[in-house]
Amino acid sequence: MRILYVEDEKYLAEAVIHLLKKEKINVDWAADGEEGLELALKPNYDVIVLDIMLPKLSGLDILQTVRGRGIKTPIIMLSALNEVEDKIKGLDYGADDYLAKPFKTAELIARLRALVRRPALAEVEKLEYEDLKLDLTNRTLNGSELTDKEAGIMEMLMRTPGSAITKEQILAHVWGLDSEFEENYVEVYVSYLRKKLKSLKSKVQIKTIRNLGYKLCLES
Amino acid sequence: MRILYVEDEKYLAEAVIHLLKKEKINVDWAADGEEGLELALKPNYDVIVLDIMLPKLSGLDILQTVRGRGIKTPIIMLSALNEVEDKIKGLDYGADDYLAKPFKTAELIARLRALVRRPALAEVEKLEYEDLKLDLTNRTLNGSELTDKEAGIMEMLMRTPGSAITKEQILAHVWGLDSEFEENYVEVYVSYLRKKLKSLKSKVQIKTIRNLGYKLCLES
DNA sequence: TGTCCAGTTTAAGATTGTTTTAATGCAAGT
């Protein structure tokens, strides 16, 4: 699960992110409203968590803009004050949940999980392609264990069986947007995955399309 | 997704186009207002991005003419100055969004996606002409793989069935905007494509029009 | 606090497919 967390209090953000990581939740962090909006418009997240009081643009502004563009990603609003006012506005503008500050991270995690499990956007726990079966809950591919990154790449490949995906797309989804990541990361992990596919004796291969990206296909 | 980008600053355009391509957004570039208008009137684009300050015809002129003809393609205006004036005019004349220069390409991408509302993944772009089917996401022609340049040329030919395109146009499009490139490149690749068409047993041929360029047609 | 460990990042060299080059052959128009 990858979420966007827009929060200007750095130390709070760091603490929360730390705990979310332990729960295997990937977080992209934005420190102000402008950056938050920019990231929120990317089709990259399972949930967006918005503080209301923010520099430059408020969480409500972001919410409104995002919903105005027809983006339906679940959104949780956070409010420093337990103002009923804000709560009502947020839900009016199409927020999916609301959490009063201060909150326990466990509470946030519970709500994140609840939102992601909703039928409309339910996460598929298992993906199949030909003789491959990827289990996302255990992170196994036909029984053999994968690392985080391996599983992330495999998931993307298996979700788009017909078409190729670029290294940039993989970087954005699997590594996140924190800094400048290298395309070589993807190449290294594709190499690991190929080795794994071979050792599983799968018929499936990861095909390189130069200057474009990767796709799954059956061995020629 | 295919967009038209009208922008006179060549190096900016190159940089932006490079990044958009990696996001699988196809870009037609026009360097001045006249060319921009001509292309904008073709029903070829999902979004049109217009710089305001342009040689020959301003972005606002283009906007006005395009909307005057009843064309509803979403339009994003770019302004070098963050002039409120321009912004208001643009939105008045029927622009759908507005972006102040300088902008981050990520921001532009986000807004493009928001306007088109198509998720980045799972987009399969296909072009057809007679018995040919070109799949841009996988870069295949009737199943057989093409290289970058081959696919680029084939795409141009298939987007303008009927009319011929010049070697200069192909160079500009497929090789890039810096035209220190040789026309022989195009000839070489047209030769490769012909070979490929023959091996696919297609009825379609690439016809040479001397001193002009190439077009697709059925074998005589 | 230190050590271990799985996972990740870095970097360099090997490899491969694509692009460019360039020489030659062919066809059309005058």
Added chain:
DNA sequence: ACTTGCATTAAAACAATCTTAAACTGGACA
């Protein structure tokens, strides 16, 4: 028949990608 423009090849140059192994990291645990 001659000139110019185009077609075709194959080899050389190039760049993207692969692979490997070593260095690093942060968490778990003593």
